[in-house]
Amino acid sequence: MLSITRVSALRTQFATFAKPAVAQQLARYSTAPSIPKTQKGCIFDTAGGPIEYKDIPVPTPKPNEILVNVKYSGVCHTDLHAWKGDWPLPVKLPLVGGHEGAGVVVAKGSNVQNFEIGDLAGIKWLNGSCMGCEFCQQGAESNCPDADLSGYTHDGSFQQYATADAVQAAKLPPGTDLAAVAPILCAGVTVYKALKTADLRPGQIVAISGAAGGLGSLAVQYAVAMGLRVLGIDGGEEKGNFVKSLGAEFFVDFTKEKDIVAAVQKATNGGPHGVINVSVSEAAISQSAEYARTLGKIVLVGLPAGAVCKSPVFNHVVKSLQIKGSYVGNRQDTTEAVDFFTRGLVKSPFKIVGLSELPEVFELMEKGKILGRYVLDTSK
Ligand code: NAD
Numbered sequence: 001m002l003s004i005t006r007v008s009a010l011r012t013q014f015a016t017f018a019k020p021a022v023a024q025q026l027a028r029y030s031t032a033p034s035i036p037k038t039q040k041g042c043i044f045d046t047a048g049g050p051i052e053y054k055d056i057p058v059p060t061p062k063p064n065e066i067l068v069n070v071k072y073s074g075v076c077h078t079d080l081h082a083w084k085g086d087w088p089l090p091v092k093l094p095l096v097g098g099h100e101g102a103g104v105v106v107a108k109g110s111n112v113q114n115f116e117i118g119d120l121a122g123i124k125w126l127n128g129s130c131m132g133c134e135f136c137q138q139g140a141e142s143n144c145p146d147a148d149l150s151g152y153t154h155d156g157s158f159q160q161y162a163t164a165d166a167v168q169a170a171k172l173p174p175g176t177d178l179a180a181v182a183p184i185l186c187a188g189v190t191v192y193k194a195l196k197t198a199d200l201r202p203g204q205i206v207a208i209s210g211a212a213g214g215l216g217s218l219a220v221q222y223a224v225a226m227g228l229r230v231l232g233i234d235g236g237e238e239k240g241n242f243v244k245s246l247g248a249e250f251f252v253d254f255t256k257e258k259d260i261v262a263a264v265q266k267a268t269n270g271g272p273h274g275v276i277n278v279s280v281s282e283a284a285i286s287q288s289a290e291y292a293r294t295l296g297k298i299v300l301v302g303l304p305a306g307a308v309c310k311s312p313v314f315n316h317v318v319k320s321l322q323i324k325g326s327y328v329g330n331r332q333d334t335t336e337a338v339d340f341f342t343r344g345l346v347k348s349p350f351k352i353v354g355l356s357e358l359p360e361v362f363e364l365m366e367k368g369k370i371l372g373r374y375v376l377d378t379s380k
């Protein structure tokens with residue numbers, strides 16, 4: 001380990017005496033004190049294979065990247081998809097998953113202008129994008145064909161030190177509670193953007209399908225904060241009470257109701273004006289096209305493997321429904337979503353466990369036994 005004084009002394013010494021190439025090498029990134037060479041991380045070699053909690057190298061930031069000492073990371077259902085390898089998008093292997101990382105900037109590449117050592121930063125699903133294609137140009141950076149994805153194509157936040165493109169990394173205000181903000185970095189940004197995509201008016205009803213999960217529990221709160229009335233759909237009494245405690249006016253239990261479409265339409269007097277689909281259920285997604293109100297806006301967010309959304313064409317046309325996909329959010333959506341959190345309008349309901357417990361968290365998630373989010377403490 002090098003102390004900061006030692007690094008500056010070395011830099012001065014090399015700037016004066018060393019060959020230019022060595023001096024350039026040292027000037028390439030600024031570092032904070034005590035960055036170790038190795039760290040703890042959760043890594044797997046094959047899809048669905050063993051997840052090992054072990055010592056792995058600390059990555060070196062590229063000129064455009066920051067190195068974040070990740071303190072906490074949320075566990076998103078996407079991390080489970082990445083581990084299982086069930087999406088038609090290849091993952092990097094071996095892989096360190098995770099894309100809801102919150103921590104402190106400890107080093108930065110020479111091109112980084114917007115972060116200083118000691119700043120708080122968030123690692124998001126969109127680690128970086130080309131910034132030059134037609135989609136990046138329109139601010140739809142998540143849709144960039146060359147997007148680099150944390151915990152998927154780029155080692156993510158299930159480690160103590162992770163790199164992120166400084167352009168995409170989230171700025172977190174000083175004093176932010178890093179455990180509490182972690183789920184905002186994917187779940188919060190995603191549902192906030194999905195609600196904007198639904199384009200509803202205050203007072204209208206939005207159904208959140210999968211309302212007690214990581215995304216759903218935040219969707220309920222963002223929706224309420226945006227002036228919408230909420231109907232939550234999920235399974236079991238505990239999840240129903242939980243969703244109502246977050247501000248939902250109505251709850252439909254998919255494990256009890258025989259006719260979900262009729263139950264949703266009855267509760268909302270003709271169907272919700274909009275639907276945010278965050279469940280990992282193909283059937284639930286197609287049902288949403290049936291129960292939506294005339295002129296309803298159905299937003300697809302959850303990504304069950306191999307799923308297809310079926311909407312009967314007659315119904316679709318005569319009710320003039322809109323079905324839209326929504327994929328995380330851009331930098332502005334991130335700033336806005338974090339701002340709702342900072343102002344206390346949304347609170348992610350979360351439980352903290354150690355990083356080494358990731359396999360157990362995946363098991364609970366697979367069984368649908370999680371209320372809100374699990375957040376991993378990278379020191380354990
Ligand atoms: P989660 O496991 O925390 O929550 C899923 C919830 O859906 C659970 O509460 C579960 O009980 C509920 N559910 C299951 N079957 C249901 C049904 N038939 N009807 C209603 N609810 C049902 O998962 P999460 O972390 O919130 O992620 C949800 C999905 O969103 C995943 O597929 C994930 O990959 C995806 N995702 C998409 C984006 C995006 O940008 N589009 C971003 C993040 C996550």
Ligand code: ZN
Binds near residue numbers: 077
């Ligand atoms: Zn996610």
